[in-house]
Amino acid sequence: MGSPHSPLFSGLNRLNTSLLGRWRGAGTRRPGELRMTHRRERSRPEPPPSPPPSVPPSCSPARPSRRQLRAAAPPPWPPGSMAAAVETRRVCETAGCSSEAKLQCPTCLKLGIQGSYFCSQECFKGSWATHKLLHKKAKDEKAKREVSSWSLEGDVNTNPWSGYRYTGKLRPHYPLTPTRPVPSYIQRPDYADHPLGMSESEQALKGTSQIKILSPEDIEGMRVVCRLAREVLDVAAMMVKPGVTTEEIDHAVHLACIARNCYPSPLNYYNFPKSCCTSVNEVICHGIPDRRPLQEGDIVNVDITVYRNGYHGDLNETFYVGEVDEGARRLVQTTYECLMQAIDAVKPGVRYRELGNIIQKHAQANGFSVVRSYCGHGIHKLFHTAPNVPHYAKNKAVGVMKPGHVFTIEPMICEGGWQDETWPDGWTAVTRDGKRSAQFEHTLLVTDTGCEILTRRLDSIHPHFMTQ
Numbered sequence: 001m002g003s004p005h006s007p008l009f010s011g012l013n014r015l016n017t018s019l020l021g022r023w024r025g026a027g028t029r030r031p032g033e034l035r036m037t038h039r040r041e042r043s044r045p046e047p048p049p050s051p052p053p054s055v056p057p058s059c060s061p062a063r064p065s066r067r068q069l070r071a072a073a074p075p076p077w078p079p080g081s082m083a084a085a086v087e088t089r090r091v092c093e094t095a096g097c098s099s100e101a102k103l104q105c106p107t108c109l110k111l112g113i114q115g116s117y118f119c120s121q122e123c124f125k126g127s128w129a130t131h132k133l134l135h136k137k138a139k140d141e142k143a144k145r146e147v148s149s150w151s152l153e154g155d156v157n158t159n160p161w162s163g164y165r166y167t168g169k170l171r172p173h174y175p176l177t178p179t180r181p182v183p184s185y186i187q188r189p190d191y192a193d194h195p196l197g198m199s200e201s202e203q204a205l206k207g208t209s210q211i212k213i214l215s216p217e218d219i220e221g222m223r224v225v226c227r228l229a230r231e232v233l234d235v236a237a238m239m240v241k242p243g244v245t246t247e248e249i250d251h252a253v254h255l256a257c258i259a260r261n262c263y264p265s266p267l268n269y270y271n272f273p274k275s276c277c278t279s280v281n282e283v284i285c286h287g288i289p290d291r292r293p294l295q296e297g298d299i300v301n302v303d304i305t306v307y308r309n310g311y312h313g314d315l316n317e318t319f320y321v322g323e324v325d326e327g328a329r330r331l332v333q334t335t336y337e338c339l340m341q342a343i344d345a346v347k348p349g350v351r352y353r354e355l356g357n358i359i360q361k362h363a364q365a366n367g368f369s370v371v372r373s374y375c376g377h378g379i380h381k382l383f384h385t386a387p388n389v390p391h392y393a394k395n396k397a398v399g400v401m402k403p404g405h406v407f408t409i410e411p412m413i414c415e416g417g418w419q420d421e422t423w424p425d426g427w428t429a430v431t432r433d434g435k436r437s438a439q440f441e442h443t444l445l446v447t448d449t450g451c452e453i454l455t456r457r458l459d460s461i462h463p464h465f466m467t468q
Contacts, residue, residue, distance in 0.1 A: 001266060001277060001305050001314055002285050002374035002410050002441075003384040092119035094127045105131065111138045129206065133196040136426055137271060156291055161424040168282035168434030172423070173292040177247060179273050180254050188263050189307050189383065197271040202382050211378060211386050213404035218380060219445060221311040222406055225262070226443050226454035229313035232256045233304045234457075236276065237464045240319040242296045246278035249302060250289035257306055265305035265312050265383055272427060277303035277316075284371055284412050284420055284429040284437045296322035299332060301439045305383065312383050314408050315455035316441040320468045327415065328436065332465055334366045335413040335438040338391075342409050346401060346444055346451040352387050353397035359411045360393040371412035371437070373420050374429065378407045379443060392418070401446045406454070410441030 092101040093116065101117035103124065108116035113134055118124040124131070158171040182188065191199040214222065235256040239249045254275040257264040264275035272288075279287035279301040280294070287301075294300060303316035318332050338359045345358055360370045376389030387399040391411040416435035422428065431437050440463065445452040457463070 001269075001303050001316075001383070002412070002439075003377045003388070090117040092123050093117060093131075094119075094123040097123055099123075107135050111135060113138055129203070130196075130198065133198060133270070137196055164424055166434075167421065167430050167432055170281050170283065170430070171292070172288075172425070172428075173245075173290040176273060176288065176290055179267070180251070180275065182263055182267065183258060186258065186261055186263050187307070187309065189265065189269075189312075191270070192263060192268055194268070197268045199269070199383065202384060205382070205385060209386050209398045211399050211402070211405055212380065213402060214380055214406055214445075215404075218311070219404070219406075221309055222313065222380060222443070222445065222454055225306060225308045225311040226313035226315070227458070228260045228262055228308060229304050229306045229315055229443075230455050230457065231260065232262070232306055233302065233315055233317060233455075234464075236302045236304065237317070237319060240294065240300060240302070240321060242322045243293050245291050245293050246280070246287070246289040246300070247291050249278055250274045250276055253302075253304065260306070260308070262306040262308045265307045265314070266303075269383060276305075277301075279303070279428075279437070279439070281436050282431045282434050284414070284431060285374055285439060286427045286429050288425060288427055294321045297324050297328070298322075299324060299328050299436060299438060303439075303441065307383075310381050312379050312381075313455060314379055314383075314441065314443050316410065316439060317463050318438040318440060318465060320465055330366065331368065331413065331415055331436055332438045334363060334368055335411060336440050336463055336465070338362050338370075338411045338413060339409055339440040339442065342391075342411070343442065343444065343451065343453065346409075346446060347449065348401055348403055348446060350401045351397070352389055352399045352401065352407075353395050355409060356390045356395045356397070357393045359391045363411070363413050369414045369416065369418040371414060371418050371420060374410075374412060376408040376410050376441075378405070380406050403446050403448050405446040406443065408441055408443050410439060412437055412439045 090101045092099045097119060099119035101119045103118045103120070105113075105116040105118070105124065116131070116134070118127070157174045160172060160174045182192070189199065190201050191197050194200075232253055236249050236253050239252050254264055257275060266272045266277060267275050272286075274289045276289065277286050278289045279285055280292070280298055285301070285303065298321035299318055300321060301316055301318040305312055305314040318335065320328065320332070341362055342355045342358050345355065356370075363370050370392045372390070372392050375391060378385040378387050387405075387407055388397055389407055389409055390397050391409075414431050414435060414437045416431060416433040419432040420429050421432050423430065442456070443454045445454055460467070
């Protein structure tokens with residue numbers, strides 16, 4: 001499963017990090033700044049005079065005290081207004097900060113998220129990596145509320161995002177089925193039960209370029225989990241045929257993971273809702289399995305990652321659905337060749353950035369382009385970690401291969417341009433021009449003399465598409 005080419009994978013999703021709005025009472029707000037939650041102080045209106053009490057003419061009414069007048073007067077600001085909020089002391093939500101907070105995230109205001117107060121721009125920016133996950137969760141919950149109004153027995157909604165302009169012919173088929181449970185006896189990664197699907201262990205190493213050298217015990221753990229991941233992908237391969245939905249493939253993958261006492265790593269990773277990724281035609285990666293039946297002539301990538309005994313194993317392949325045209329065959333064949341040529345170059349002393357030169361040279365020689373937004377990644381006890389492994393030429397990847405390094409190579413090759421965009425679900429990456437994309441992935445161990453393909457097939461030297 002590819003990671004965005006950035007210090008934080010937030011996901012396997014690419015979130016909109018632009019912050020809109022203005023300072024209230026402080027002039028124009030620059031992009032990325034917070035919004036004041038109160039207005040400038042105004043002179044408060046005097047309370048309206050109370051009508052004189054009705055008393056007998058023979059009685060002279062007692063003159064009320066100032067305290068009584070203040071108690072009887074209505075509040076100058078309605079409850080719940082921004083000015084009223086100022087009167088309640090709020091504490092900054094940044095971990096470890098207890099300063100008074102009067103600034104609120106403008107995106108949270110727009111999404112109706114309560115709270116989200118910060119004492120300064122510095123605290124807000126320092127908390128951004130985790131805070132922005134609240135925005136995605138709010139959007140996901142809104143989508144779920146909309147979907148919940150549809151009957152699972154009724155019509156399929158192929159346009160759940162009103163006004164969105166799709167780049168190609170593929171459409172989502174909503175509603176999605178509910179998230180499948182994983183038995184409690186199966187070991188779970190740290191993000192499995194996190195409300196935002198966030199991996200605390202990955203966050204702790206965010207931004208580091210240090211590449212872990214695995215111990216012999218770690219290497220054996222990786223061999224085991226990668227072999228199991230391969231078995232699960234082989235199960236998915238048998239499902240690929242016209243008329244089968246990607247949801248049915250996901251169900252088979254989920255059951256295959258459970259049968260092997262594995263946790264399906266994509267499930268709830270930054271709130272990803274399924275157990276594998278299924279990317280059809282113009283989908284580059286991170287496609288969400290749904291109720292669309294595969295059609296004759298489609299190509300589909302199935303991306304599998306499983307977790308067992310503290311380790312992740314990751315691989316994917318692209319498959320033909322029935323009979324496909326010559327263009328699809330050329331694309332899939334070239335993509336596989338790009339992967340294998342890069343693997344042939346893996347050995348101690350090679351710079352990680354060199355792999356992109358090899359991949360792009362072969363892709364361009366065959367008239368194809370290389371996606372730049374997603375890359376390979378280190379993997380072991382963490383799903384995504386250093387190194388980053390871009391697949392395009394002249395990249396700035398850091399690091400030199402050493403024995404004991406474990407990482408993925410997973411080039412995404414396109415018929416047209418390399419540019420991509422993401423569907424409103426926050427996950428599905430598609431080609432901007434709507435043309436097809438293919439991908440292959442292996443998890444590799446650098447050895448003393450070259451590399452070991454941990455996710456290779458044991459019953460054949462060829463990928464599945466060559467025998468379809």
